[in-house]
Amino acid sequence: MxxxxxxxxADTTCTTIGRIEHIALPGLGxxxxxxxxxxxxxxxxxxxxRLKVRTVDGVKLLTVVFQMGGKRKTKIFxxxxxxxxKSSNGETSRRYLISTRVLLGSHTVRAQFTLFxxxxxxxxxxxxxxxxRGRFVxxxxxxxxxx
Numbered sequence: 001m002x003x004x005x006x007x008x009x010a011d012t013t014c015t016t017i018g019r020i021e022h023i024a025l026p027g028l029g030x031x032x033x034x035x036x037x038x039x040x041x042x043x044x045x046x047x048x049x050r051l052k053v054r055t056v057d058g059v060k061l062l063t064v065v066f067q068m069g070g071k072r073k074t075k076i077f078x079x080x081x082x083x084x085x086k087s088s089n090g091e092t093s094r095r096y097l098i099s100t101r102v103l104l105g106s107h108t109v110r111a112q113f114t115l116f117x118x119x120x121x122x123x124x125x126x127x128x129x130x131x132x133r134g135r136f137v138x139x140x141x142x143x144x145x146x147x
Contacts, residue, residue, distance in 0.1 A: 014135060015107065018142035023125065024103040025068070033069040033125055035104075037138050041128035043085065043097075044111055047118035051096065062096060064115060068124050085114055102131070105146030109135065 023035045025046075049072070050065040062077040083097045095114040102109045104127075111131050118124055132138065139145065 014137045015105065016139050016142075016145060017104070017136045018145040019138060019140045020123070020143040021104055021127075021146055022144060023127075025100055025125075026103060027100040028066055028068070028075055029071065029073040030066070030069045034123055035125035035127050036123035037132070037136075038126045038128050039132070039138055040088065041126055042130055043083075044113045044128045044131045045095075045116045045118070045126040046098075046113040047121075047124035048115045049117075049119075051115060062098070064096075064098070083114065085116075102127075104136075107135065 017037060019037050021035055021037060022032055024031050025033065028046075046066070047068065048064050049067045052063045054061055054063065059078065062080045064075050064077065066073050066075065077098050080096055080098050082094050084092050085095050086092050095116055097112055097114050099110060099112050102111045109131065111127075118126075
């Protein structure tokens with residue numbers, strides 16, 4: 001092993017996870033859902049069923065209906081923004097960005113997620129590089145390493 005990789009690996013205390021892991025999203029009322037670990041994606045993404053922005057007493061609110069882990073939950077976010085996201089096919093779109101806690105094994109991480117309609121996709125949650133960096137390494141030959 002080269003000295004770069006040897007030194008780099010010695011400095012990190014990352015937890016190994018598989019390409020698919022069960023997570024919880026307690027702030028969204030989701031106790032267990034499968035997440036795809038996507039090292040090709042910078043940001044993490046969450047499936048939403050419906051969303052609406054409205055203004056109440058001069059404050060913009062984002063109301064989101066999530067359907068995950070067999071449960072439907074409606075959450076209202078006071079803190080959110082819109083960001084540009086480039087998809088794997090090179091197209092850029094504007095998505096809402098929210099923040100919530102993720103439980104993965106014994107780790108609790110506050111993470112940002114873009115909201116995207118993933119109803120035609122197998123996994124409702126993608127965890128991207130920003131979530132992984134400095135915390136986790138991915139063994140692509142494994143699934144559900146942390147349960």
